[in-house]
Amino acid sequence: MAIELPIKLPFNLRLALRTKLILGTVIASVSGVLLSLLFLSEPVQEQGTQWGALALVLLATISLSWAMSYFVTRKLATSLMALEVGLLNFKDNDFSVSIPVSGDEQLSALATLFNESAASLRQERQYIYQRELLLDKVIQSSPNVMLLLDDDQRVIYANDAARHLFNQGVRIEGLNLTTLLESVSDELARALQNPKGGLFSLAGCDEGEDETWHLSRGQFLLNGQYHHLLLLKQMTHELNRQEVAVWKKVIRIISHELNNSVAPIASMVNSGRMITRELNDPKLKMIFDTIEDRTNHLSQFIFNYARFAKLPMPKKSVVDWHKLTEQLGQHYAFKLVGKLxxxxxxxxxxxMEQVLLNLLKNAHESGSASEGITLSVEASTLVDGTSGISIEINDEGAGMSPDVLKQALLPFYSTKQSGTGLGLPLCREIIEAHDGRISLHNRDDVGLCVRVWLPQ
Structure with a gap:
């Protein structure tokens, strides 16, 4: 098997293309003169007197051919040098250079092609740069937590949500995942140490409801090294909305079936009263009254649930806070705190009036004195710069136990013997339909605090 070895010339034999062209022209010219003298003249050995003339002819030929070659190839040398410099810039990822279009047609075409390639590469790099900026903006603005780790569990990339979850907004690139897990809850640490993804729960803040998260993992090969992608998505809001949607569907079906039964019963009671009117039997009247009373109660019961299931989209209009608080005070007493x-x-x-009336009603039913119930409405701005209105209702009642707090916003859950369990869930539906949020917290001293945030 033949092996070809590269042949390396000594440094002094490595000649530039222009030098080779000039030397080739000179050698060709001298060879032509010598051949002409050889075939057209007598032998030089017999013409000793012509050695001087021959030397002059050769010198003139060399000088003239060198000068002509140097003059003719000057454009070629300049173009090749410019092309070499431009390609070196390409190698350094610098596409801002362009070379002058000059010389003959071929050199001009080569320079034009180089400049077009440079412009195309500049445009492509600018497009890629803009896409990277857009992608980074989307990732940084995403509420989902994103972590990119190498094989040594070092953080290569993290978005803003990840920095706030693990390190209070401080950069975490370069840190080890084990170090980050030392400052988080045990539930989150166990979930991230599990090699498999899935759903897990975290305890809510201030005795609020538990938060449900979904962890997904991915792995890919980049630059010969495996990278691991962790995605954390909070599913609490989505699961709650799906749960409420299912409850609404069940309520609509039950309401429809009950209404189909209640309406004929009410009609038959009225018909029975008319038929037995002449009998004037007290027991029969009591039976009809009882049936009518329970039928009306069932109709009202169905109406309350159907109202929750068929909540319309909010029709927003301008609201005067001074007028609204005055209307609320006509129904339930409270103390206004701060300026509106x-x-x-x-x-x-x-x-919104229905929401606030329901919350004030709950505050009065908590066992709190009227003078201990306060309402505050003030402008508020979130961490991300979103402006809105913060409404807070405080009472001095018994508060809520941790178990009640976790389920207070769920449909059909009630601690009252005759409650429907739809008051707070209805408030929650209305507030979330306004793109707002509601939270319940036990106060440090006594009573309950209900906070409502609404975007402007």
Missing amino acids: PESQGSLDLIQ
Whole structure:
């Protein structure tokens, strides 16, 4: 098997292309002169007197051919040098250079092609750069937690949500995952140490409801090294919405079936009264009254549940906070804390009045004295810069146990003997339909605090 070895010339024999062309032209010219003298003249050995003339002819030929070659190839040398410099810039990822278009047609075409390639590469790099900026903006703005780790569990990339979850907003690139897990809850640490993804729960803040998270893992090969991608998505809100949607569907089906039965019963009671009117039997009247009373109660019961299941989308209008608080005070007593916002809100007045009346009603039923119930409405700005209105209702009642707090916003859950369990869930539906949020917290001293945040 033949092996070809590369042949390396000594440094002094490595000649530039232009030098080779000039030397080739000179050698060709001298060879032509010598051949002409050889075939057209007598032998030089017999013409000793012509050695001087021959030397002059050769010198003139060499000088003239060198000068002509140097003059003719000057454009070629300049173009090749410019092309070499441009390609070196390409090698350094610098596409801003362009070379002058000059020389003959072929050199001009080569320079034009180089410049077009440079422009195309500049445009492509700018497009890639803009896409990277857009992708980074999307990732950084995502509420999902994203972590990219290498094989040594070092953080290569993390978005803003990950920095806030693990290190209070401080950069975590370069840190080891084990170090980060030392400052998080045990539930989160166990979930991230599990090699498999899935759903897990974290305890809510301030005795609130538990938070449900979904962990997904991915692995890919980049630059010869495996990278591991961790995605954490909070599923609490989505699961709650799906749960409420299922409950609404069940309520609509039950309401429809019950209404189909209640309406004929009410009609038959009225018909029975008319038929037996002449009998004037007290027991029969008591039977009809009982049936009518329970039928009306069942109809009202169905209506309350159907109202939750068929909550319309909010029709927002301008709301005057001073006028709204005055209307609330006509139904339930409370103490207004702080100044009301000067700017008017944009809400569904009927739905929001229903929410606040329900919350004030719960505060009065908590065992708190009227003078211990306070209401505050003030402008508020979230961490991400979103402006809105913060409404807070405090009472001095018994508060809620941790178990009740976790389930207080779920449909059909009630601690009252005659409660329907739809008051707070209805408030939650209305507030979330306004893109807001509601939270319940036990106060440090006594009573319950209900916070409502609504975007402007």
